[in-house]
Amino acid sequence: MSRQFPSRDQLRQSIGRTRSMAFPTTERDRERRRIIIMCLPFFVLATFAGFVPLIVMARMSLSAENLENAGWSLAAWETLLTEPVYREIAWNTLWFATVATVVSVALGVVISHVLEKYSLPLENVLVAAVSFPIALPGIVVAFMVIVLLGRQGLVTNAVAVFTGSSAIDLATATTVFGLFLGYVYSLVPRATMVLRGTYAEVDTRAEEAARSLGATPLETFYHVTLPEIRPGIVAAFILTFRSALAIFGTVLILQALAVVTLRIDYEIGVGFNTQIAGAIGLVYALFLIAFTFVGLRFVSKGTVEI
Amino acid sequence: MTEYDTNSKAEMETRQEELRSGTGSKWTSTRRSASERIGRPTLVWIVYLTVAILVVPILVTFVASFASTATGVVPRGFITFEHWRHVLGFGEYGVRSNAIPGLTFSVLVATGGMILNVIIGVPIAYALSRYEFAAHNWVNTLAILPVVPGVILGIAFLRTYPDYRGSALVLIVGYCLLKSPYMVLTVQSSFQSIDIVKLEESARSLGASWPRTFLTVIVPHAKRGILAGCIITWTLAAAEFNFTYMVHTGDPEPFSMFLFRNISNAPYLQSAAAISIYFCIVVGAILILQLLGNRGFTTLNDDR
Amino acid sequence: MSSVRLESIRKVYGEEVAVDGIDLEIQDGETLGIVGPSGCGKTTTLRTIAGFETPTDGHVTFDGIDVTHVPPEKRNVGLVFQSYALFETKTVRKNVTFGLQMRDVPKAERRKRADELLELLDIADLADRNPATLSGGQQQRVGLARALAIEPHVLLLDEPMTGLDAELKLKLRDEIGSLLDELDVTALYVTHDQEEAMAMCDRIAVLNDGQVEQVGTPDRIYRQPANEFVATFVGTSNILTGTARNGRIDLGFTELVTDIQETGEVTVAARPEDFSLGGPVDATVLETTYLGQRMDLRAELPDDSVVTIHVDGDADYRAGDVVGVEIDPEKIQIFSTGTRERTTAVT
Amino acid sequence: MSSVRLESIRKVYGEEVAVDGIDLEIQDGETLGIVGPSGCGKTTTLRTIAGFETPTDGHVTFDGIDVTHVPPEKRNVGLVFQSYALFETKTVRKNVTFGLQMRDVPKAERRKRADELLELLDIADLADRNPATLSGGQQQRVGLARALAIEPHVLLLDEPMTGLDAELKLKLRDEIGSLLDELDVTALYVTHDQEEAMAMCDRIAVLNDGQVEQVGTPDRIYRQPANEFVATFVGTSNILTGTARNGRIDLGFTELVTDIQETGEVTVAARPEDFSLGGPVDATVLETTYLGQRMDLRAELPDDSVVTIHVDGDADYRAGDVVGVEIDPEKIQIFSTGTRERTTAVT
Amino acid sequence: ISDDTDGAGQSGESGGGSGNGSSEETYEVGYGDYRTTVNASAFPDELRIYAVQTGWSNWDAVMENFESEYGVPLYDAQGSSGEALTDARSNAGNQTHSAFNGGYSFALEAMNDGLTTDYKPANWDVVPDELKTDNGHVVSTRQMTTAVTYRVDIYEERGLDAPETWEDLKHPDIAQDLAFTPPHTANGLASALSVNRAYGGSMANLDPVIEYHEEIADHGADIRRNIEGDVTSGEISTVIEYDYSGLNMKYNMDEIDEEQLEVAILTGPSGREGAMNVPYGFGLLEGAPNPEAAKLFMDYVLSLEGQELFFDAFVRPIRADELEQPEEFPDQSDYDAAEFALDQEELVANQESIQQELTERTPLPGAQ
């Protein structure tokens, strides 16, 4: 009989659990209730502002109409799977974001290392300067790239003066390189923020122990520091890569490479292909979730601490 | 044990000689190791270079906004406030819609997002720092690495809440979700620097109910973190572009759209002035953060 | 003040049994010490009394009233932690008045009471400071004042002096000890330092592996340990083995005349100060440790067992010296080797 | 092993003078202890020898060779920290072989040497564990093995046992002490626990405020402190004041016959064990602290000064008892009240 | 043909000319069957018409005059035609603006999506047939023409002559910092089609423009959005834009002197037309929140007074024939030689595929 119906015990247990949540008697039950109460506001918001829109977006990708969700059609998904241009965009996005992330994280390691280990003059100013671009929206970053690498750009003209070639030939703001600089410009501060947190927790005594045992600074870094900051590097990589994928304003202005965000804008702006935009958005969101959870497996505790 | 002694003493002595010839001979040399001689300056220069790349365009843009002409590499004709007057709404030409209405609107919306962030961010940061529970890692990941970036969120919002497109409410909610990681992280960082369990237990043993403990003991201890989180989420929301661009219908247009129009279609110096308005806001934010113990625009509190 | 009773308390975390059936009573006004090795369940016991852990089994009663399911804020207990846990957003005085404020005591009265306590603890001049600016010892006094302000049924102290340095620890130990006596507070003092427990507590409970090994006055615990664990954990004991018959214990190199009934293998625990010099047993000094007020000798007895012997600091021994020692049969403890429990005397 | 010499070392951080002209020698094979209150410059001195701080003034020499500007990795010193500072990403054995690896010692030999040391330190079975999974005491042994593996010119230990609990501390103190003796390592042992220093070190340097107050054997430091600071910092001293004339010191309630030349106000430092019972001075017991092996009495002398007296653990005193005491004039220390320096004896 | 209906306001019958906000006021609006009376009481506090924005087409003046005449302020609807269309589409069935205004082809797209409704403003009849739809949904109000704007000072520095044909732009010293705008904007599409036409292409054959792009791409030309900033700062010395944009920069911008810029209308190498006229127009939106005020505004824009205002700011109004062209414009002869128009219906039908093809095929960087 217990096969068909939940046994009396089971029932009692589940009723008990609900009741103990509402009228807790043990400290542990009270604690559970608190956890739920404290997480609730966030999840209410995440539901209305995140989960529901994502579901509606999934529905949008299957709509037969582009102006509203009406009817059902797989056309958008078919286009997405068959048109080579989408594969190209996916590829562009991935390789570009990956390279930019690797470079940014590497620079982040160097910056955090120097800030933590060496005492430089005006260190507070340096730290503030490195963090500044976190606040800048992508469009402003694009402008910064033009200031540096445009035809009238500082770097361009400095190089032009030294090499004697024409500034126009040297300008790279709107090329893939310029865009790359834009990505790095946005990402280095983010990577540095994570890594600075990690570096603060590096056991400097262990590093000193290594030095006293005969390791040069480089050997010390390789044998002691690097293994210790490895989880931080992975966390920085995850965060930075996610940011790289989300960059939009910079590409919108510089237009140097067809990446996924730009394509979404294009689908909407030209032809209002909301189904395709929705489909791309869904693939993108799913990829992000999968990437994050796979990435987190490489961080020892399975949680990111930034 | 004794055997070891006799046995190893001799060994030890010989090995000591070996070691000494390896390292000891260099005692008197004041030569610093290669990585010290080359590595350190290289790293320092990489940092300086990176910082220069990050900062120089900002400074140049700011300075240029006071120039009267910029038809060559170097802006000329200092000092004029013409472009600032333009962007602040006293000019006559160009993108004549000035920054003020948009900025006012964005300031209000960002403030709304910030307040909402306090409401959702502080409790979850507390729950995550204070308790261990089954889905802890999962919730933590969700709270500090949200699922959707701005552009996607924008697209999804278009269809989900068509009646509220570009309304302040949608922007507030969107900004709140997009920037909530910064609030959660800064507050968590605050909580981690105090012994939250013991504090709470002290207060409760002294007779404070749990909600009262949270409000009168825990929250004040995280005050700096909450304030820093507010500054950061506010500043970021004040110029959020990706999401805004997707959902705005504007009335007035958010500040970031004003920036966008200035960057995508306005004379160079005017763009510079428009952007510089925002630079001033960020510098202000950094100065306040500094007072709160965060060095720079970051969720890390160095003042632990 | 009240008496606190723990009745067969068990606390299980998942698989881990933290507390395994503890019965204890803290009598009205007494200071009960809990000592035991790390992880033996000291903190868990304390938190159960405070109400932060609900026991898996058993009851906690205050003055006979079952409080097992009463939430902590309703229990009126004072807590003092190793980490102070002061409210750094409030002044010292506000910290002390906090509990009274929660009880809606009028402001003037709160202040008066706080100032009295601060005076008593000799930190009256710090009343308006931020606790973060105080030294460790001062912070701990504030913590104590805060806990005492609510006139708790029981004051719970969890290793309050572990973080402090040796000298300060001695000083505070004396001060807090007298204060607890004076105020007649019912207190539970958790520490892993048995010397501290002996100095401060009226009675001591020795815990091991979630169970109580012995409860008694310091003197009793030190001089009449219930078993070998207590003998070695509290103070230093030299453990020797011998055979008992007719009240005589044959240690191989000497024979002790005692009043035990037992026959068979026994374990003898002798404190370093239970050896007197100038006796018939030849001990070879292996090592001397000069500690100023006394000297510790590590010496080898004729049966090759190594013992620690305390001698005066100005004694002049060196490794290699042979000294004649004697064991005082009145002072030693005897345990059956099988059960490790104390043997019964004839009396 | 080598001898290490510090020659008028000064170290200034900005405004802060951390070390203010220190001259010290650690002789080949000896263990020199450095004790002193918090912030007195102990760690700074040690880091100067290791090469992590370059002194503002002065020189560090190893076996007569100036190493003041040699980087740490070339100095061949062993470091042991309070926080263990083990490489948590490497196994215990890898930790121990690390220094040899940096010296390109062949793998097999590295392993052999590491295993010898682990054996010696009684942690051979932990060789393949991750250090993070070890207890504090075990971690500290690994730290020691790691530092010893390179056969350092000098072994520097910075409060290696501060974090450990009382019992373990005692155990390790004995073990490490014997090991350092046995291996004949030149070692500098920094601690703020003077008992530890006395137990473990051949000589002790007492630091205060960046300066050396006294250097000497434990016995000398304890029994012949150079000044009042040393007398009170190392061990407990009861400070009494009196007037000296013709070698006699008048304490008001009693007179001590000594051999000092001084005339005028003097300070007398008497250890708690320098009082013998059954003397002519009536002391009223204020408080007793039972510590097992001994009992501490706080007693009031006829001039109202309060002193601490050590008596045997099995003595039976209670607060209120009046005991007759006597101060042993042979043992007390006498300082001029003005200079706080030791008075000179006639001899 | 009612020749006297130059300003819709003049037909106000009951309230007299200077009515500011008096609620009983009514106005006669519309053409033919669409003639109707609108009541000022129905006017909103602010009227929203897509892309009626300050800083573009002299809408500033139009807005200002309209408000002072009828007491209805206009919302400053910043944004391009494309953005406006996207917005209107996202708000399908729940419009926030009352009329769509922008590139004619965009307006047609809006019509095809069912976003517009029919209304023929006064003076409907004077607009050429090919620039309005029979069903009364869309009507042109003005047009812009693809032109070349270049930095005279830089050209002189480099010793370059003023360009006359598209061929001239292939000169390496010009092509190296020449910019087009992206093909998915109205302006960028027109530029591409102008070149295409100049070299003998058609809507079905885009090879000529692609070849042209290939030649100049080798020298460094590209596609970019920020034109004003880049021209003034010297990032680019030549830009293919509307005549309006060039003239506007030349005469109205403080950052750069009048003499530093020149605007030219180009033909193909063999004299073929190379300057596409791009009409701009509007249509009333289906479900408009304020149809009355929108109708009044549409009438006003097509009145001579409104049309004149376009001319003032170098936008050629649809009723240019009835007005005098300001002398700042390039010679009328240049226009005559070079201008052409495409069939708008056909263009709209093919627009998306043309834009896509251009985006995908052009070798110029920055096409997306």
Ligand SMILES: Nc1ncnc2c1ncn2[C@@H]1O[C@H](COP(=O)(O)OP(=O)(O)OP(=O)(O)O)[C@@H](O)[C@H]1O
């Ligand atoms: N929240 C918990 N979850 C799981 N196990 C716990 C928890 N708290 C304590 N324990 C376990 O219960 C046992 C007793 O812990 P408790 O903290 O009471 O020891 P303790 O005697 O206070 O030790 P210490 O001297 O180290 O403070 C330990 O084995 C510990 O690992």
Ligand SMILES: Nc1ncnc2c1ncn2[C@@H]1O[C@H](COP(=O)(O)OP(=O)(O)OP(=O)(O)O)[C@@H](O)[C@H]1O
């Ligand atoms: N890096 C530094 N910068 C500035 N001041 C320092 C630094 N290191 C030490 N000091 C100062 O130098 C003095 C001596 O410090 P040191 O660490 O040597 O003391 P210590 O004797 O080891 O103290 P403790 O017992 O607390 O470890 C202190 O006043 C300290 O504040």
Ligand SMILES: [Mg+2]
């Ligand atoms: Mg504990």
Ligand SMILES: [Mg+2]
């Ligand atoms: Mg130190």
